[in-house]
Amino acid sequence: MATLLDVNGLNKYFSGRRKMFGKSASVHVTRNVSFTLDGGETLGIVGETGAGKSTVGRQVLRLIEPDSGSVRFHGDEVLSMKAPALRSFRQRAQMIFQDPFSSLDPHLTIRDAVAEPLTIHRKMSRDERDERVLDVLQRVGLRQDQLQKYPKEFSGGQLQRIAIARALITDPDFIVCDEPVAALDVSIQAQVLNLLVDLQNERGMSYLFISHDLSLVRFLAHRVAVMYKGEIVELATSDEIFENPQHPYTKSLISAIPQLRRRNSSRQVDAMSDESDSEPVLGEDLVADKEFSC
Template sequence: MEKSNALIEIKNLSKFFVINKGITSVKKSYVKAVDDVSFDIKKGETLGLVGESGCGKTTTGRTILKLYEPTSGQIIYDGKDIAKLKNKEMLPYRRKLQMIFQDPYASLNSRMTVGDIIGEPIEIHKLMSKKEEKERVQYLLSRVGLNSDHANRYPHEFSGGQRQRIGIARALAVEPEFIVCDEPISALDVSIQAQVVNMLEDLQQDLGLTYLFIAHDLSMVKHISNKIGVMYLGKLVEIAESNELYKNPLHPYTKALLSAIPVPDPDMAEKNKRIILKGEIPSPIDPPKGCRFRGRCRYAKPECAESDFELKDVGGGHKVACNLY
């Protein structure tokens, strides 16, 4: 069998959360947050993951890092399936797999100095001496655009953009290979967002990093991503190269998402027809049989209710899960 050139491969990954309705309840109910998702990311590339709030993007990222234990499926990192590894067995991979969290306010310990926050992962993995750790912290601060004397300050003394830079420095502390960027710019001012994204791109180029970039901002995702995956209610409905997806969206849900991107030119905006989706998003506790999007889809047919559609390659690695193709 030919070895895959992907750094990370996700195969049929699912994460269900158990809901207890009551003490006397015998039958368990589940929130199907991530349901049979598959994709891969090559070393040095970025996969953007987009979709509405609650579609399972963040849960996918956290499950890949095993912050949530997967319900089923495979997480193949550099040829090794880490899905079923225990905590002690995962420790070497914790260093290689890191995360930048969405909220720069909640993700930093307010009682620790910035130096201690960035240095903590180094101490956990016992990578270097105290003197080397201090030098490493100072280097990382300068690498993300902060001053070395910031190491002695506390998180509350920084702005949102600066805090996110601290979070990025913490993620880089143990020299990871793969980073899940969980909406790293959504809590920041628009003026700061481009700076942070440009910095992430520079770090990727210099350090050979591989990203899973989760976001709502579709224009920013296009800017940073090599490939883009679109999620709906726990399912991956379309995935393609970045330019291909924007030029030739196939799934009705993808078309609706892209139509919502603001266009600065008034004349172009007038020509760009906005697709308004009608109907309610189904519950992930009891998703409809068949295609989960069919209740909001203008092209829905009777067969869409019979079975869910697998991702089908329509050419050039462009895959879509839809009855139209």
């Protein structure tokens, strides 16, 4: 497949985080981060809290400006884009945040929140926007009668579906998923992950999937990048990372998760409905001896 994203040598410093001899010192948050992402591929980024995972995702989308490095999207340099080109890039590259409630304006109805990117990026009539919003919301499992409700009226799983709908509304090629299921219970996690897989299969989208949970990354990612203290210390296919890790830090991460076994190659997790309080059934292809945790 053709390369969609080419990231080379990303560096980011933050100052004032600690003091050395009474003076503020710069902290290297990301150090020489490089990777590629193909069309229709998922690259998982894993590591402990503070490893720089989320900072990488935000730098790729220019939500945080890198201090140095290169980000090429379809061959175009993102970091040098001016307003018109950057606006076009933001239609094609979106982000799903960890906390869906904080990423949605509590004063906007779901209809207006999901339609907002269309209002900014597309010239469409109100009827056309409403039709597009309804289509996307139904695709993620919500109903027409929920369009005029506010974020506080939805469960965590429903809010994450709304956040996914908002990311999908402009038909992106690429989505950064920053801990998109970390705040959800296990059964809802499975539903959201299945939705991401289905959408990738249908639309050929690429994901940068950031997570501390290696069990989820193994299920979703084609390749995995392991970050430690701002650097990528190992990058390989998912099977290579989990079956034959090379770096000592990767080995320590793998040893901390429950033993997993696959039954077939289908990337699908069985899940209960939103209303169910029982544990999910994960037996079709991904079986954990314990509850997913890291």
